[in-house]
Amino acid sequence: MGLNKAVLEFQSLGLLVFILLTILIYHFPNFLKDKPLYKSDDLKIDINKADQTTLEKIPYIGEKTASLIIEDRNIRGYYKNIDELKWIKNFDKVKEYIKVEEVNE
Numbered sequence: 001m002g003l004n005k006a007v008l009e010f011q012s013l014g015l016l017v018f019i020l021l022t023i024l025i026y027h028f029p030n031f032l033k034d035k036p037l038y039k040s041d042d043l044k045i046d047i048n049k050a051d052q053t054t055l056e057k058i059p060y061i062g063e064k065t066a067s068l069i070i071e072d073r074n075i076r077g078y079y080k081n082i083d084e085l086k087w088i089k090n091f092d093k094v095k096e097y098i099k100v101e102e103v104n105e
Contacts, residue, residue, distance in 0.1 A: 044099040047085065048078045058097045060090040 045058055047069065055066035065088060079085065079100045088094055 044097055046101045047082070047098045048073065048100060058094060060094050061088070065089065 045054060047055075050058075052063075052066050052070060055061055055069055056063055058066075061069075069085070069088070073079065082095050082098060082100050084100075085091060085094070085098070
């Protein structure tokens, strides 16, 4: 009986160590990960600084819309927030790719 109890305790201890190691191995890479060098906003195109070619690279913005944005920007001045571009076709889709940074004139 004493041997069976010792084997059972050893198996329980082994199972506990196995579970702890599994958890550690599963979560350990998360501790080693560096924070990204950029924020998601860094990947967006600043609508106040973008030229025609850059604007055309934005999904859902073609040549005509890009030139209209530049023309509007030249007439009204720089955009202060993204909502000023609601007139763009597919604005809800486009806004995921653009940003408006403060411009120091």
